[in-house]
Amino acid sequence: MELNPWGSSTIKDYDKLTREFGIQKMPNLGISNRYFRRGIIFGHRDFDKFWNADKRSVLTGIMPSGPMHLGHKMVVDQCVFYQSLGIKTRVLIADIEARVTRGISKEQAQKLALEEYLPNWIALGLDPKKADIYAQTNRSVPYYSFYSLLSGRITLNEMSAVYGNLTPGKITSALVQMGDILHPQLPEYDGPEHVLVPVGADQDPHIRLARGFAEKEHLIKPSATYHRFATGLEGGKMSSSRENSYIALNDPADVAVKKASNALTGGRNTAAEQKKKGGDISKCVVYELYAYHFAKSDKELAEIRRKCTTGEMLCGECKQMLAERVGEFMSSLAKKRERAKKEVGKMEIFR
Ligand code: SF4
Structure with a gap:
């Protein structure tokens, strides 16, 4: 079984997935949200630590690279739920990633984010006044210093072990993602805290790499939840080209x-x-x-x-x-x- 955060992964057997990648099955914690109640969130890494922590936040990314659809809504709904509980929500606009992995210019990505993605996020219930919303190309200096530091602390072999074949764009994208997931814990931002990243299972390579980095950098390992893929309307995988x-x-x-x-x-x-x-x-x-x-x-x-x-x-x-x-x-x-x-x-x- 292969998980490709930049390509298409289809998963037929979620039990097999949890076994192969060491994802913990989501227990019934009595959480009053349909994604939990209906088993749509099927697995996690250290969700219990996040859930029981005093200092915690939720982080997710917007990749402005195509039409926003009902599959994207699943993450928005989860973030809106956490925000309703008073949990700090961080929404990053992945314009560097859109550029290096999809060839979308900064201007195109920003236009999509401002005209389509963010209005839909807010329409679906996100309170922008209570969220930390930023673009990868527009964060403050310590974020970039940290990202540069990370690139010097990992070998290509370590990255290939997680991702398989890599291109320079994918390496940049993976490192920027590490920076996104871990930098909230830097002293220049909020300091050590439990950061939850709600993702589809194909994003697990980023989570594993970030958790490995966290250990090396003496930060708290980020937590993650994994939700099922949204099936395409015709069956099979959803595709922005169809x-x-x-x-x-x-x-x-x-x-x-x-x-x-x-x-x-x-x-x-x-x-x-x-x-x-x-x-x-x-x-x-x-x-x-x-x-x-x-x-x-x-x-x-x-x-x-x-x-x-x-x-x-x-x-x-x-x-x-x-x-x-x-x-x-x-x-x-x-x-x-x-x-x-x-x-x-x-x-x-x-x-
Ligand atoms: S569309 Fe048909 S198969 Fe699907 S839930 Fe409804 S009745 Fe059942």
Whole structure:
């Protein structure tokens, strides 16, 4: 099994993944957030230490390199949850990484961040006044000094052991990420603290490297949670090169509704067969969309599951309800995003 933070990883067996990479399974801690309750966050490294710490923060990155979609929303929702608990939230705009790994200019990355990503983050609930939002190209001097120091403390062999084949761009990207994850603990910033990084499993190489560095630099090892991948609407992996594989947050509501209506189901070949055998939720993207985003409660999700697997409900009815939810959500998000754009206009991230 290979995890590639810059490419495409697909994971069929999350148990195998946790075993192979030493990720701890997420226990039931009674956390009142659907990503925890519904098992969407499947694993962690030292989450318990973060959860029980007095001094802690959450850190995540925005990579402005393509349309922001429902897959990205999963991280936003988690950060908004932590922020609602009063936990400091750090959001970095990975414009150096976008440049060195995707060839996106600083100007393009900044435009995307200001016009699409940050307005959507705020529309989804982030309070920018209570978050530390910064761009990699615009952080203060100690951040860069630290990043330079890190580059002198690791060998190419050590990096290759974690990442496999590397290019100069990937080496830069990995080191900048280390700087991002660890620098909050420097005396020039907030000092030693438990930093949680919520990620998809493909980002684990960065987490492992950062934890190794932390040990060497006598810093607290960062914690991480790992959530499941969002499946592409047609099944398989979501890809920014296939517009119909994702619902972009900036899609007009009618476009999003159409995409949801065409999403892959776990339906049987005929209505008669489905009534007899029930649907297969393990193959159903519609069910995943309910579980990740659109079921109003765990009770409702359980009812959808029951009706599906007993054949009481067929896919047409199920998709119709999802499409309505998607339409309502997208219309409401668009209004909030327009308001958020005014707020972003007043922010001084790139000045
Ligand atoms: S009834 Fe709903 S959950 Fe079941 S397979 Fe069809 S679309 Fe999926």
